[in-house]
Amino acid sequence: MTLVLITAGASGIGYAMAAAFAASGNEVWITDIDQDALQSCPASWRKSCVDVANDAQMSALFDEIAAVWGTVDVVCANAGVAGPTAKVEDVGWADWNACVSTTLGGAFLSAKYAAPLMKQAGKGALILVSSTAGQYGYPNRAPYAAAKWGVIGLMKTLAMELGPHGIRANAICPGAVEGPRMEGVLTREAAAKNMTRDEVYQGYASGTSMGSFVTAQDIANMAVFLGSDAARLVSGQVIAVDGHTENPDPKI
Template identity: 45%
Template sequence: MATPTGRKIIDGIKPGLRVFISAGASGIGRAIADMLILHGAKVFICDVAQGPLNDFQKEYPGHSAVLADVSSEGDMARVFADAKAVLGGLDGLINNAGVAGPTGAVEEIAIADWRRCIDVCLTGQFLCAHFAAPMLKEAGGGAIVNMSSVAGRHGYAFRTPYAAAKFGVIGLTQSLAKELGPHNIRVNAILPGIVEGPRMEAVIRARAEQLGLPYDEMAERYLEKVSLRRMVTPHDVAAMVTFLLSPMGDNLSGQSLGVDGNVETL
């Protein structure tokens, strides 16, 4: 089912809420899509991976899934035009797409890798907001949720491009909250912590290899920095998104909300 419990966690979401989710075919994005659909939303997702898109479409034939790169202006212009045609408008934007970026000392990081990380993690969010804002205004308001990271709160040695992009997401969020608030559009950022899954495993493995440590020891070091001493799940992040899109989040805007078990430092 869509959630581990297979039941709704929040009541009161508007039936047929129209939501666009970037990178919605796997990981956190898929968990968000699953939960919002369970709560009655009409979802339109994009992703760069055709296989997961096919899986999503097979499970949810009544919802839309398209191949697109959020860092491409042309792709986003096309996708949001499609979303408007299919959904008839938009009530919510979930800016979820991101990449881990390179791990390495600043002098070792390739400029192309820096640019790719910024393009996807920050410019991609700007492009989605650029095309979504007119639709949200036409709807009389709505909500944008931008995916930042605990790396957007703490400096992150050897992950400079990622941290820089995620700090940028906080600035984007606070600026859009001020700009769009008079149009009844709420804008918030979610800062996930160490989220269990293949992507986090790859990050831990890369750092372990850099330091010459076993994977298990490196994973333990990561968790020692979390007050609750555990990873969070994609479901935890999806629950916060669902809350923000529900009436219970009506007066939350411009906020940076950690879903991280309290990561004390990085």
């Protein structure tokens, strides 16, 4: 049985990942900052209320994992903050820090504390959730794009550094994912660009060669593959699950 930790696992992509890993017969441990959302998740999942940007809380989490499981086989660093939609000169320093510390800092702390356990076991898989915003320039989303690009740089480094210990690292880049979080992005971008929500939606969809948003389940399916032995020699890869994004910034 594979032991899987998923950050921000109580909703959205993280929840879909947890459900998919559990359905495949793996043991799942999720974290989230939303205690109520955690309690609504299946009783069979282990749960911890943790801020992934808090070093002390993340250290304590992995101490608990070591005590309960002894190791961890797969870590999905999924937590992230959308950040503001604004011109760079209008982005507040606090908003920048909040986005980068959670999105990039949380991935770093996940790897930092998972690595010793995985090294001891001589195996492991780190799955970092980036974004198509980590592959392209992204006007009016400077903190988010910078953090997601940073996640890819971190992943590439982890793959090189930890590969000799039998540990793989890969990044998944979701495109526009159907759900509440993307609805918030659509609303904010519509306001910033004096467009309607539907115009922005169509801009995103038409920016993919397949003309479609993706679902959280699409992302979860890729995570399960990357965490499995079927991907035993897949490492250091940036894998987009996005319907082939050609241009992430809507142009109507």
